[in-house]
Amino acid sequence: MEREGIQVQSIYYGRIGSEATExxxxxxxxxxxxxxxxxxxVQGAYCLCVRKAPFVHTYRLVCSTDGWRLQDSGxxxxxxxxxxxxxxxxxxxxxxxxxxxxxxxxxxxxxxxCISLGQEFVYMET
Numbered sequence: 326m327e328r329e330g331i332q333v334q335s336i337y338y339g340r341i342g343s344e345a346t347e348x349x350x351x352x353x354x355x356x357x358x359x360x361x362x363x364x365x366x367v368q369g370a371y372c373l374c375v376r377k378a379p380f381v382h383t384y385r386l387v388c389s390t391d392g393w394r395l396q397d398s399g400x401x402x403x404x405x406x407x408x409x410x411x412x413x414x415x416x417x418x419x420x421x422x423x424x425x426x427x428x429x430x431x432x433x434x435x436x437x438x439c440i441s442l443g444q445e446f447v448y449m450e451t
Contacts, residue, residue, distance in 0.1 A: 330409045336431045337361045343374075343383065350376040353437060357429025361386075361408070370396070373412065377426040384425055386411065395425070 329337075338346070340363045350358055354376045364370035364385055371386045373395075385396040391404035393411045405411035416428040 329407060332431070333361065333407075333409045333412065335433045335435050336412075337371075338434060339363060343372075343381075346372075346374045346383075347381045350374065350381050350432060354432050355430070357427050358432045359412075359428045359430070360432040360434075361412075371408065373425075373428075375426040375428060382426045 336359065338349070338360050341349070342365060346360065346362055350360065356377055357375070359373060359375040362372050362374060364372050367385060367387065369388065373384045373386055375382045375384070386393055386408065387396045389404065392406045393408050394402045394404045395411075403414075405414060412428065415425055418427075
């Protein structure tokens, strides 16, 4: 992750689970808000999580010899050199090989001070 740009690092939330992700996007996001987290089931993969009410859609991003791509069963999808180029391509709508929820606003963790208090998050201006 350290080789990725500032934009990807600012939306990368690490090892948070799917339930915490859903609460975070519900509380601080809106339709089109998205973040990146570690996959809970596939080591080395990431999950791109996008809020599209009433759901949070999760897309697994995997790295192959060709680069990063969305994981899709049976369909060979476009690959990108970095996570940042993958996310930006889908955000601009330039990647037309998969139908994903629109990515409009990154949920930038540098704008949030998230402190886990049991099941809650606290928002603090920085």
